[in-house]
Amino acid sequence: MTTTAPQLRKPRGKKRGGVLGNTGLYLATGVATFLFLVPFYLLVRNALSTDAEITGEHWKFFPTHLQWGNVSDLFDDTSVDFARSMWNSLVVAVSMTVGILLICSLAGYALARIPYKHSNKIFYFVLGTLMVPTAVTFVPSFVLVSSLGWVDTYRGLIIPGLFSGFTCFLFRQYFLGFPKELEEAARVDGLGYWGAYWKVVVPNSLNFFAAIATITFISGWNAFLWPLVIGQDPGAWTVQVALSSYMTNQTVVFHQIFMATAISILPLIFVFLFLQRWLVQGIAQTGIKG
Template sequence: MTTTAPAPHGPRRARRRGGTGPAGLYLATGVAALLFLVPFYLILRNALMTDAEITGEDWKWFPADVRWGNVTEPFADPSVDFARALGNSAVVGVLHTAGTLLVCSLAGYGLARIPYRHAQKVFYAVLVTLMVPTAVTFVPSFVLVSSLGWVDTYRGLIVPGLFSGFTCFLFRQYFLGFPKELEEAARVDGLGHWGAYWRVVVPNSLNFFAAMATITFISGWNSFLWPLVIGQDPSSWTVQVALSSYMTNQTVNFHLIFMATAMSVLPLVFVFLFLQRWLVQGIAQTGIKG
């Protein structure tokens, strides 16, 4: 009589095949987090040092004497109104975000829900705009803005960038998966496309709108080339343009640059930390795989 050996325990066999398990995942996540935090550490470290310590031959993990007085230097510099630059960036970022969400969400909703003969052609035209390099449209956009007299104005900084083909595409993908039953119920109550969009779709899509707001605000805040060209007067500089003015052919004030950079990054950190869960959830709801 022959006996067969018992089969290996299922979970143990699965554990052997599954690799390192949770410990390996936590280790990889920890390493990735450390690499992600290295730039922030360097910015904060250099912001609280002297120029001699930053450029010295000996590496120092932390400043020997923390210079908290560096915090006020960007606001005391007579050559750059850094407080006004922060305010300009805040105004541009908020208005650019609100306008982009309104324009692109309406365009995406129309492409996803309003049937008409040329809807597919319009959608393809939007996709084509994603393939056009920014350098191709930069000069014509500046000529148009200049002819309208919008140089050194918030209109010139905000209006040309209100439409984004990529954001419109994401909104269309999201609205394609939005429950049609809610809109049909709204139409039974006598609402048209605009009423269904504003009173039904938007209130039930706040998570996705928050995700798009995060991406759009960060993009608007970090914009440099267009504000540099349009904001020719120092009073209309954004924070990114103000940062570039600290580096000249004659002098480079390292600790001042790093301290101003830390202050310019702080609003983005707060926005990201506050809206990060909606950012991940909103991107997942677009229907994009991979």
């Protein structure tokens, strides 16, 4: 007579622990989301309030009367041409994004694929530039740009930032993991390095390009110190420089600061929402999946 061993049952405590674990995860996510959204709430709330409501003793979740006129006050202000500054930032950010994507991707592809006996030395030199503090090159860069007559021009705002050693490094590391079989098939069809790069590598690397483009656009849009020095004329101010002009030693126009800040982040939100799918895939991607 044979006996069967009793089946082991999973303890119920683990199931309860799993439920509690999920509850804790949802709670932590909710708290993190709340903390993330609080600054945006304060920004919108204060942008649609009067200065008295912003600085008043009694707090209201939202003002009784939303001050939509703050928008017209912002753009009708003759002391700061905010619309012009928004346009300047858009031109600078888009130009820097396109330029860095083109120049740094070509440099990274050349260092990763074109055989050259000094390629490693050039790569190490590029890495060496990352160790030089920005403060060391700031004054020489300004002297050079000033001697060329590029102060208060788009050329002075854009051209010095068209190459990034770190972005070049990222592209090189990415292209090292790119399947060589695709490029070899392109060369069989008669394409050279440029043809393989433009017709094979770029179309299969759009996720990575989108991730770099998003980061570069945000960096160009938020740049402050260099545009502050180069854009000495108010007509050459970028949006970050224009924002700083609403807070001086004599006056602080609270409703204009908050309204200008709320409007200035709209392009960043649009870019992020439009490219977020490619951004996440590009950051996680180190090559093309089999």
